[in-house]
Amino acid sequence: MDDYDSPWKEAIEEWFEEFLSFYFPAVHALIDWSRNHEFLDKELQQLSPESELGRRAVDKLVKVYRLSGEESWLLVHVEVQSQPEPDFPCRMYRYHYRIFDKFDRSVISVAVLADQDEGWRPAEYREADAGCELTFRFPIVKLLDFSNREEWLESQANSFAVVTLAHLKTQQTRGSEEDRKRWKIRLAKGLYHRGYDAHRIRRLYRVIDWLLRLPKDVEKIVWNEIVQFERESAMPYVTSAELIGMEKGMEKGMEKGREAGIREGIAAMLEVRFGSTGVQALSEIEAINNADRLNRILQGLKSATSIDEARVLWS
Numbered sequence: 001m002d003d004y005d006s007p008w009k010e011a012i013e014e015w016f017e018e019f020l021s022f023y024f025p026a027v028h029a030l031i032d033w034s035r036n037h038e039f040l041d042k043e044l045q046q047l048s049p050e051s052e053l054g055r056r057a058v059d060k061l062v063k064v065y066r067l068s069g070e071e072s073w074l075l076v077h078v079e080v081q082s083q084p085e086p087d088f089p090c091r092m093y094r095y096h097y098r099i100f101d102k103f104d105r106s107v108i109s110v111a112v113l114a115d116q117d118e119g120w121r122p123a124e125y126r127e128a129d130a131g132c133e134l135t136f137r138f139p140i141v142k143l144l145d146f147s148n149r150e151e152w153l154e155s156q157a158n159s160f161a162v163v164t165l166a167h168l169k170t171q172q173t174r175g176s177e178e179d180r181k182r183w184k185i186r187l188a189k190g191l192y193h194r195g196y197d198a199h200r201i202r203r204l205y206r207v208i209d210w211l212l213r214l215p216k217d218v219e220k221i222v223w224n225e226i227v228q229f230e231r232e233s234a235m236p237y238v239t240s241a242e243l244i245g246m247e248k249g250m251e252k253g254m255e256k257g258r259e260a261g262i263r264e265g266i267a268a269m270l271e272v273r274f275g276s277t278g279v280q281a282l283s284e285i286e287a288i289n290n291a292d293r294l295n296r297i298l299q300g301l302k303s304a305t306s307i308d309e310a311r312v313l314w315s
């Protein structure tokens with residue numbers, strides 16, 4: 001099953017200003033971006049009824065400062081909804097008034113509709129009875145509206161042009177392994193054409209990798225092509241694929257302890273950088289049991305250009 005929630009959460013936290021600039025420019029224009037914004041995830045969770053605590057969805061509450069200086073700060077509530085839900089407008093209203101009630105501040109509620117139902121576009125909650133009437137409207141963006149704008153998305157520098165295209169291609173390539181592989185490689189290579197720095201490339205590739213999941217054997221083909229592309233392009237920094245491979249290995253191994261995590265990171269780095277020769281070299285560090293020394297080897301591998309240069313790190 002594709003995981004839409006985790007990459008969206010990470011992307012919004014990493015590039016919140018770009019998120020609003022790309023999808024909700026009118027909201028972006030209200031905010032003083034020279035002042036730091038603050039994510040209030042714990043406070044938002046406290047406002048969730050017990051029945052909704054286990055709901056898988058992307059919702060964020062962010063404290064921002066108004067550009068005009070009026071009221072000093074206000075709150076932006078974000079929802080990314082990946083499937084149609086009948087009571088979604090009611091839920092948007094419910095969270096809106098709960099946030100206002102808790103903080104007594106202006107609240108702007110916005111929603112990204114990331115589902116595949118062209119006709120589902122909830123943007124209003126309304127109730128009326130015996131002369132008592134309530135209407136709550138909120139801005140929405142429908143990702144499907146970007147489906148025929150692939151070239152435009154690929155030309156944009158905003159990180160959420162990449163996230164949008166990756167999300168759409170995840171949906172469109174479901175059931176087609178070859179198409180998904182092709183788009184994953186195309187999206188990864190496209191990161192360099194946008195002129196991003198190494199940090200942004202690594203973070204965005206992580207989002208792409210998270211969304212466009214592939215079987216392990218196909219994933220290896222993707223890794224190899226990306227690494228080869230980076231080498232041919234003479235990138236002046238360690239490839240994003242290498243670092244992400246190292247991070248994945250460390251995350252997996254950390255469950256068993258720090259030393260195991262570092263070993264997994266070394267294994268991933270050696271395999272991605274030096275292939276079968278790197279895998280064979282793993283036996284040469286089996287006797288090293290000092291976590292600090294292993295970590296120095298791991299860090300040194302980031303700049304090693306050959307297996308012989310790598311061996312110097314532990315010989």
